[in-house]
Amino acid sequence: MLSTITLKFLEAVKINNNTERMHRNRDLYLQERKRFTELVEHLIVDMQKIDPNLDGIIAKDCIYRFNKDLRFSPDKSHPYKLHFGAFLCSGGRKSSLPWYYIHIQPGNNSMIWWGSRCPSRDEVNRIRLHIWKNWDEWKEITENQTFRRYYGEVEWKDNVDAERRLKSKVWRELLEKAGKRLARKVVNNPEMIEVLRYVAWVVSHWMSDEEVLSEKWYNEVVSWFKKMKKFNDFLLKGF
Numbered sequence: 001m002l003s004t005i006t007l008k009f010l011e012a013v014k015i016n017n018n019t020e021r022m023h024r025n026r027d028l029y030l031q032e033r034k035r036f037t038e039l040v041e042h043l044i045v046d047m048q049k050i051d052p053n054l055d056g057i058i059a060k061d062c063i064y065r066f067n068k069d070l071r072f073s074p075d076k077s078h079p080y081k082l083h084f085g086a087f088l089c090s091g092g093r094k095s096s097l098p099w100y101y102i103h104i105q106p107g108n109n110s111m112i113w114w115g116s117r118c119p120s121r122d123e124v125n126r127i128r129l130h131i132w133k134n135w136d137e138w139k140e141i142t143e144n145q146t147f148r149r150y151y152g153e154v155e156w157k158d159n160v161d162a163e164r165r166l167k168s169k170v171w172r173e174l175l176e177k178a179g180k181r182l183a184r185k186v187v188n189n190p191e192m193i194e195v196l197r198y199v200a201w202v203v204s205h206w207m208s209d210e211e212v213l214s215e216k217w218y219n220e221v222v223s224w225f226k227k228m229k230k231f232n233d234f235l236l237k238g239f
Contacts, residue, residue: 001039001218006032007106007209010082014106017078029066036084036104037063043222044088047100050226053090053236061092083109096123097239098232100225108208112221114228115154115202116235123239124199125174130238131195132178132186141231147203150224156200165196201235203228 009032013022022029040059048054063086070076082105089099101113119127131138141147142154165171175183186192205224211217 001042002035002104002212004213006035006084006104007212010084010104011106013080014082017080017082019079022080033066033084036086039218040086040088040102042218043086043102046222047088047225050222051100051229051232053097054088057088057090057092059086062086062088064093096120098235100228100232102221104212106209108206110207110209110212111204112207112224113202113204114151114225114231115200117156117200117202119200119239127201127235127238128195128198129174129178130234132182132192134234134237135185135189135192137234141234146227147231151203151205151228154198155202155204157194157197158199160197163193171196203231 005028009025009028012025037059040062044054044057044059044062063084064081066084067080068078070079084104085101087093087095087099087101089095090097096116096119098114098116101117103109103111103113116123116127175186178186207217211220
């Protein structure tokens with residue numbers, strides 16, 4: 001799978017992030033990208049056995065380009081990313097549907113993610129409503145011991161005060177659609193009100209360089225993804 005060369009290559013990009021150096025080391029880049037692509041291909045095959053929603057995806061649709069999009073960036077001095085990354089998802093890396101993400105970056109910055117990173121506003125509202133209607137199931141998934149131990153809390157709230165958002169026109173309309181019973185359930189539950197602040201649903205697990213290079217790492221990644229399938233399945237029902 002991965003090797004120390006992969007991490008050393010990415011570390012070198014961090015030190016000398018420029019086109020001239022990349023052109024000089026193009027063969028090395030292609031070698032390491034191929035290595036990462038093969039990793040993703042293996043991961044897709046194993047994950048398709050676990051999650052049928054991943055059927056039909058291929059590695060090239062999941063892996064991000066290594067060069068940055070600098071068209072609208074004021075700083076064009078660092079044209080390359082410092083990591084290899086891939087989203088395993090129905091529809092590929094641009095989809096807002098729940099995905100499994102793998103991110104390889106030296107300096108103990110590697111990680112795996114689950115969830116939905118960039119749902120549209122309508123999708124966000126539907127997921128929120130789905131969580132409220134299935135609150136007990138949401139709590140069962142996100143508050144069990146394994147979830148808390150390995151993944152912590154669901155991430156990506158915005159900075160809008162939940163109480164203020166609850167009084168907004170958008171939310172009054174949404175609560176009306178939900179029905180009076182559910183609306184009362186939300187208003188009277190401070191914990192549930194906090195759900196209004198989520199604009200994406202992401203769970204992450206960080207990994208050290210030593211872990212990434214260990215022989216058992218790949219099997220552990222598959223195991224972690226498998227454990228969190230229930231989380232992704234729950235979100236998918238809200239789309």
